[in-house]
Amino acid sequence: MIYMIEDTINGILMGSIYGLTALGLTIIFGVLKVINFAHGSLLMVGMYAAYWAVALTGLHPYLTLVLVVPVMFVFGYYLQDIVIQPIFRAEKNVREPITVIIVTTGVWYILDNLTLLVFGPHYRTIQVNPLRGRMLEIGGLMISVPKLWGFVSAMVAAAAVYVFLQRTRMGRAIRATSLDRDAASLMGINPYKVYNVAFGIGTATAGIAAVTLVPFYNVFPTVGVLFDIKGFIIVVLGGLGSIGGAILGGIIIGLIESVGPQFMTATWTEAIVYGLFLLVLFVKPAGLFGVKYDW
Amino acid sequence: MKTDQPIARRMFRFFTAAVLVLMTAMPIHAEETVVRIGNIIPLSGPSASVGQQGKNAREMAVAEINAAGGIQSLDGARLEMIYADSESKPERGVAEAERLINTEKVHVLTGCWNSAVTYPTTAVAERYGIPFIVPVSVADKITEQGFKTVFRIAAKDSWWARDQFTFLKDMEVEFDTPVKRLAFVYENGDWGKGMAGQWKTLAEKGGYEVVLDEPYPSTATDLSPVVQKIRRARPDVLMLVSNAADAILLTNTLAAYKVKPKAIITSGGGHADPSFLEAAGENARYLFDIVEWETDINKPGAKEANERYKAAYGQNLTGEAVDAYLAMYVLADALERAGALDPAAIRDALAATRYESGKGMIVGYEAVEFDSTGQNKHAALMMVQINNAKSDLERITVWPKNARRKGYTPVFPMP
Numbered sequence: 001m002i003y004m005i006e007d008t009i010n011g012i013l014m015g016s017i018y019g020l021t022a023l024g025l026t027i028i029f030g031v032l033k034v035i036n037f038a039h040g041s042l043l044m045v046g047m048y049a050a051y052w053a054v055a056l057t058g059l060h061p062y063l064t065l066v067l068v069v070p071v072m073f074v075f076g077y078y079l080q081d082i083v084i085q086p087i088f089r090a091e092k093n094v095r096e097p098i099t100v101i102i103v104t105t106g107v108w109y110i111l112d113n114l115t116l117l118v119f120g121p122h123y124r125t126i127q128v129n130p131l132r133g134r135m136l137e138i139g140g141l142m143i144s145v146p147k148l149w150g151f152v153s154a155m156v157a158a159a160a161v162y163v164f165l166q167r168t169r170m171g172r173a174i175r176a177t178s179l180d181r182d183a184a185s186l187m188g189i190n191p192y193k194v195y196n197v198a199f200g201i202g203t204a205t206a207g208i209a210a211v212t213l214v215p216f217y218n219v220f221p222t223v224g225v226l227f228d229i230k231g232f233i234i235v236v237l238g239g240l241g242s243i244g245g246a247i248l249g250g251i252i253i254g255l256i257e258s259v260g261p262q263f264m265t266a267t268w269t270e271a272i273v274y275g276l277f278l279l280v281l282f283v284k285p286a287g288l289f290g291v292k293y294d295w
Numbered sequence: 296m297k298t299d300q301p302i303a304r305r306m307f308r309f310f311t312a313a314v315l316v317l318m319t320a321m322p323i324h325a326e327e328t329v330v331r332i333g334n335i336i337p338l339s340g341p342s343a344s345v346g347q348q349g350k351n352a353r354e355m356a357v358a359e360i361n362a363a364g365g366i367q368s369l370d371g372a373r374l375e376m377i378y379a380d381s382e383s384k385p386e387r388g389v390a391e392a393e394r395l396i397n398t399e400k401v402h403v404l405t406g407c408w409n410s411a412v413t414y415p416t417t418a419v420a421e422r423y424g425i426p427f428i429v430p431v432s433v434a435d436k437i438t439e440q441g442f443k444t445v446f447r448i449a450a451k452d453s454w455w456a457r458d459q460f461t462f463l464k465d466m467e468v469e470f471d472t473p474v475k476r477l478a479f480v481y482e483n484g485d486w487g488k489g490m491a492g493q494w495k496t497l498a499e500k501g502g503y504e505v506v507l508d509e510p511y512p513s514t515a516t517d518l519s520p521v522v523q524k525i526r527r528a529r530p531d532v533l534m535l536v537s538n539a540a541d542a543i544l545l546t547n548t549l550a551a552y553k554v555k556p557k558a559i560i561t562s563g564g565g566h567a568d569p570s571f572l573e574a575a576g577e578n579a580r581y582l583f584d585i586v587e588w589e590t591d592i593n594k595p596g597a598k599e600a601n602e603r604y605k606a607a608y609g610q611n612l613t614g615e616a617v618d619a620y621l622a623m624y625v626l627a628d629a630l631e632r633a634g635a636l637d638p639a640a641i642r643d644a645l646a647a648t649r650y651e652s653g654k655g656m657i658v659g660y661e662a663v664e665f666d667s668t669g670q671n672k673h674a675a676l677m678m679v680q681i682n683n684a685k686s687d688l689e690r691i692t693v694w695p696k697n698a699r700r701k702g703y704t705p706v707f708p709m710p
Contacts, residue, residue: 003527007520014517122570123543133551133578142552144519216551217516218543218574226516226540254517261520266511267483269520 002140007259013147015254019247020154021209022231022238024202027161030241031178031198032088034097037104038079039231040224041111042203046072046210048115051219054126061129061215062149068207076203077196083107084199085192108224115221123218131215150212157208158247161201165243174198178241233277239290248289252276328372330630332357333395335388335406335416338380342409345615349408349430350378351608352616355600356623359654366627368634374627377401381412388412392419402636403428405622408615410434417445426642430622431587431615438670444638446645446665448625449587449618450674456493458676459560459585460501462694463532466558469696470707474557476506478530480521480545483510487536490562494534506530513538522548531557539565543574550578557708558583560678572681572688580688581709582681587614588658589679589692591700597657617658624655625663659698680705 025039036042046068053064084103091097126132134145165171176184177194185191209227217223234253238245253273260269280288334353337346357374365371377399379391388407395401396419404420405428407413413432420427421442429437431449438447450458467474479494481487487510498505507528511521518541525533533556537545542565549559561584565571572579590601590611600620601612612620625648633644650656650663659677666672678694684703692698693705 003523007523010517010519010523014519018516123539123568123574124570125543125547125574125576127576133547135551135553144551216547218540220540223540226514229514230516257515257517258520261509261524265509266515266521266524270512 003262004259006141006143007262008255009141009143010147011255011258012251013144013151013254014258015251016154016247017147017150017209017212017250018227018230018234018253019238019250020150020157020205020212021227022234022246022250023154023158023161023209023243024205025231026235026238026241026243026246027205028199028202029235031174032100032195034100034104035232036199036202037101037228038107038111039104039202039206040226040228041108042072042076042206042224043210043213043227044115044219044221044224045075045111046203046207047214047217047219047223048119049207050211050214051124051126054129054214055124058128061126061131061211062153064214065208065211068211069204072207072210073200073204076206077200079107079203080199081192081196085195088192088195112221112224119221121221123220125218126214129215133216144216146212146215149215153208153212154247154250157205158243161205162243164201170194170197233273236277236287237280239287242287242289245287245289249287252288328366328369328636329375330366330369330372330403330636331375331377331399331401332626333377333379333392333399333401333404335379335381335391335395335404335412336408337383337412338378340382340384342383345408345613346381348610348613348616349619352604352612352619353405353623355604355607356620356655360623360627366630368631369636372630372636374623381407381409381416383409383412385409385412385415388416389419392416396420396423396425401425402638403626403641405430405619405626406432408432410437413437417442420444423638424642425638426645428622428626428645430618438668442669444642445669446625446648446671447669448622448663448671448674449614450676451670452489453493454674455562455585455676456490456497458678459534459562460494460497461675462583462585462678463558463560464501465694465696466705466707470705472557472708474531475504476529476531477503478507478509478525478528478533478556479505480507480509480511480525480533481536482513482538482541484513484538486564490536511541513541515541515544518544518548519552521545522552522554525549526552526554533559534561535559535566536562537565539568539571542566542568542571546571546575546578546582555709559709561585572690576688579681580683581706583693583705584679584681584690585676586679586690587676588612588617589677589690591690592657592659592677592692592698593701594657594659594698596654600654600657621655621658621663624653625650628653659692659695661697682706 028036049068050064053067054061087100087103131146136143136145173189174194177191181191234249238249256272257269336349357376361373365373381388403426407416410432413429414437417427421444426444429447433452435451435453477498479491481491559582563585566584604612628650629644629648633640660673660675662673663671679690680693684691691703692700
């Protein structure tokens with residue numbers, strides 16, 4: 001029984017971090033209607049930023065949020081503004097422009113290979129940090145402290161993004177653009193500006209996810225790919241464009257991965273995750289928590 | 296000046312003439328006996344770096360042998376190396392073997408590192424009766440074709456698992472710590488599953504109890520569920536097969552969950568990756584890893600050989616390089632006893648090899664002696680322990696015992 005509780009807690013904690021890594025993907029899709037294949041690479045960039053910030057200053061990993069989040073926002077903002085926007089303008093009559101997906105794939109390859117070139121293929125972890133390997137022990141129960149921090153960050157980040165979209169003027173503009181780009185621009189909203197901001201926010205959340213991962217995970221040039229695949233499954237599971245769905249989708253995956261191995265080998269849980277993914281696509285293509293309209 | 300030819304052209308003519316004269320003079324000098332050794336190794340393509348290591352080591356050994364007077368029984372015959380690039384492709388290996396035998400008239404062949412290349416290429420040598428020395432290609436089947444001309448120096452694939460178990464048994468005896476419960480955790484690819492299959496047979500034979508048999512995907516982003524299973528199975532010894540990222544994640548997660556079996560035995564791969572020690576740090580302490588060769592090996596001549604190699608090529612010797620280096624000495628030893636360049640005589644001399652001491656013997660095991668299949672029956676792997684002998688964590692040779700680093704006592708069981 002205690003094993004069950006332990007695994008469920010680990011599943012929820014790790015799952016919420018998966019949800020956080022997928023949050024940016026779902027935000028960007030919700031607004032731009034484009035699957036951002038470079039999302040894992042953005043996460044990787046964030047992880048390198050956080051890694052170097054901690055390695056060079058020796059600060060508490062979570063203090064690097066102050067640095068990583070603005071840097072990632074600006075990075076995402078201008079990535080969209082300079083690299084992706086011209087394609088959007090060229091394809092402005094298409095609701096879901098395919099070429100943009102290809103551009104994001106290009107960005108993914110360029111970022112991964114640039115990192116490989118600059119930092120080499122080494123695996124890095126932060127050696128000295130107050131969270132590394134820390135465990136909360138309650139009776140026989142072991143809970144990973146860095147994952148607990150990750151869980152809290154995921155909840156706060158998701159709530160903050162939600163409130164921002166609901167309550168602020170920019171948030172309303174983002175939602176309007178996401179509902180109907182043409183109508184929004186008739187109301188005086190510059191959709192390209194909105195895209196920049198949405199991409200910036202998506203990238204910044206990838207930055208938050210990166211900070212939560214760095215205390216207990218390795219940093220290497222292709223780290224994004226591992227989380228990318230999971231991210232796609234999560235957003236489809238939770239419903240593309242749904243913020244709550246991303247977090248819940250992440251937790252579902254986390255639970256399968258964590259509780260499943262007690263009944264089977266760890267290899268099988270992967271099969272179950274993909275099986276569930278296909279099942280959801282068949283039965284409820286909008287995702288478990290997807291909405292018929294986008295926001 | 297116009298009528299005068301430029302000095303460069305005149306020089307060119309002179310040298311061309313000189314070279315031509317020298318070339319015609321060559322056959323006279325070539326009457327001294329030369330042993331022609333054909334080497335088919337990957338010098339381009341995906342395995343080029345390891346092929347180059349093999350080439351460097353061969354060059355070093357041959358230079359030493361020639362400098363020491365060549366093969367005495369053949370009137371000081373020199374060894375002459377002819378290289379062919381396999382590009383890691385089986386069909387290239389086969390074609391190059393044909394060319395080396397028919398056109399270059401080699402007396403002996405060596406190669407090819409890639410098991411997939413060695414396997415069909417040895418068949419060509421067998422057909423022509425040319426002895427084929429395989430310094431290292433691990434696939435078991437290479438020496439299981441019933442060939443008479445194939446001689447493998449290095450241990451074969453299935454001996455890695457065998458040596459891990461032999462090591463464990465030796466440790467149990469040396470430190471008087473019986474081990475009963477084993478846990479097998481491995482990446483779910485061909486490599487991991489293959490190793491685990493052999494472990495299961497060996498565990499059964501050794502009378503161990505397997506308390507956990509768990510494959511996991513190498514791409515896993517969270518290994519704490521696997522670590523939880525290990526913790527709950529309470530094994531005495533944990534045996535791992537991991538790639539790079541998962542080796543680090545697993546080691547760090549095991550430490551976080553305070554899983555402390557008596558020993559953790561790993562299988563190279565991710566645990567031998569240069570960034571593993573750096574990324575796992577203190578959590579990797581006391582781990583035992585299997586390896587072909589390590590620079591700190593306590594064998595006469597090993598340190599000096601490594602220094603010569605490093606001075607010449609700027610790198611430390613590797614397992615592959617050492618096998619190639621030893622192969623050349625084994626060949627020289629056989630040629631010495633054969634006293635002839637006839638391939639059959641060389642083959643018979645190789646088959647009767649018992650090479651125990653000499654400059655090439657810088658490996659962990661005791662001798663080179665081929666069984667009826669042509670496999671070096673003494674070949675074995677080595678075990679290292681990660682610990683700090685001086686200041687930083689490093690890989691310290693602990694097994695076989697006679698190759699153990701001087702002054703180091705392995706830590707078993709883990710404190």
